[in-house]
Amino acid sequence: MELYLNATSPYARLARIVLLEKGLAESVTLKWCDPWADDADLLEANPAGRIPALVTEEGIRLSESLLIAVYLDGVRPNKPMIAQDSLGEVLHLAGLGQNLMDAAFNTVIARKHYGNEIDVSELGQRRTRAMQRLLKQLDGELGEKSRPQPLTWATSPPQWRWIISPLGCQR
Ligand SMILES: N[C@@H](CCC(=O)N[C@@H](CS)C(=O)NCC(=O)O)C(=O)O
Secondary structure, eight states: EEEEEOOOOHHHHHHHHEEEEEGGGGGEEEEEOGGGGTHHHHHHHTTTSSSOEOOOOOOOOOSSSSHHHHHHHOOOOSSSSSSSGHHHHHHHHHHHHHHHHHHHHHHHHHHHHHHHGGGSHHHHHHHHHHHHHHHHHHHHHHHHOOOOOOOOOOOSGGGGHHOOOOOOOOO
16 A cells, blocks of 8 residues: 655544554555645545545555545454444544644644734634634543543654654653
């Protein structure tokens, strides 16, 4: 398989985490690219020019991080990460997380292209309100007790540090 990615995309990171968790790291060639530079190979894999994009062993081209995650979770003989009886609940939480990621990512990209003042535009304010609601909802649903330990540079296994370092986690 081939995975198109870069070092900073939260969406590509999601796909790579599933690869690692599923024990599929050895089965995939990582294709580092710049999605903003109309990379020809990436456009072949995903005409939208966005990462992550996955080309399967059969040559099927997949896009969209959650769809890629669902595909990878089904790859055999490795055990699925999501138990069938909790699928609905897991996808519900994944959807909230994905919406949060979209709002945060679009905020960053809009600032990069139009300056920080874009935050006070109607769309900028909508994204801010969406992030506030999503964080509140996730906090409420996950609760203090079930929340995993915060992932920091010190507490994370070395092989995960490349993932958290671009997130600005403490070193
Ligand atoms: N909904 C997509 C979002 C993917 C996405 O926006 N990727 C960004 C990198 S973080 C990208 O490739 N942007 C390039 C572009 O939009 O042209 C997913 O979940 O995979």
